[in-house]
Amino acid sequence: MFDNYFITGVRAVASSSSELLDRLFVRRGDITRERVDAIVNAANPSLLGGGGVDGAIHRAAGPGLLEECRRLGGCRHGEARITGGHKLPSRHVIHTPGPVYKDGASGEHETLRSSYRNSLDLAMRHGLRSIAFPAISTGVYAYPPEEACEVAVKTVLNFMAETGYRIDVYFVLFDDTNFSTYSAYIGSLREKGNAPPADGGKR
C-alpha cells in the first residue's frame, strides 16, 4: 500500500492509510457492553450523569462511577477526564462533553474535534490499546450525524498519523442513521485507499 503524508504543523508524518484504517471498527449496539480498555461517555460539563449514553453508562457502571465523577469537579466542553469502569466490562470510562450544536458556525466543529483528540490523548497517556466511541453530540446536543461522523473519523486517523500512537478504535452506534453513516463513510475511505487530508477534520 502506498504512503500518505500528513502535514502536522511543522512536521510531516508518513503513514500507510490502510494501516490506520485497519484500526477502525464500526459496530451497532450498546457501548456499555463493550469489553475494551476504555469506553467514551458523551457527558455534560457537570460529569454527574444525564440521559442518552451518559445515563446508560452510569446505570451500568453503578454508583461508584458517580462517586468518582463527583471528585473531578466538572469538565468543559471539548475537554476529557478518565475514571475507572466500575461494574462495566471496560476498564475505564473517558468522559467528554461534546459541543451543543447551534448553527455550525459557533465553534462546534473545533469543540467536537477537541473531544476526540483529548479523549485519545488520555488513552495514549494511560497506554490504552482499545477504545470505543459513541457518536458524541449527535443526540441531545443535536450535531448533524454526517458532519459529526466526518469529524470523528478524520480526527482519529489524524491523531494516529501525527503521534505514531496506535489504538483499536470502535465506533459503537446505537441508531440506524449513525450506523449507516459511519459504515458508508469508512467504507468509502477504504475504497479510495486514502486517508483524509491533513487539516485535522476541517471542512
Ligand code: AR6
Ligand atoms: N450506546 C451507544 N450509543 C448510545 C447509547 C448507548 N447505550 N445510548 C445513546 N447512544 P446523547 P449528546 C447514542 O444524547 O448528544 C446527556 O444527557 C445516541 O443515539 O447520549 O452528546 C448528557 O448528560 C446518539 O447518537 O449525547 C448531556 O447532557 C449518541 O449516543 C447530553 O446528553 C449521543 O447522544 C449530551 O448529548
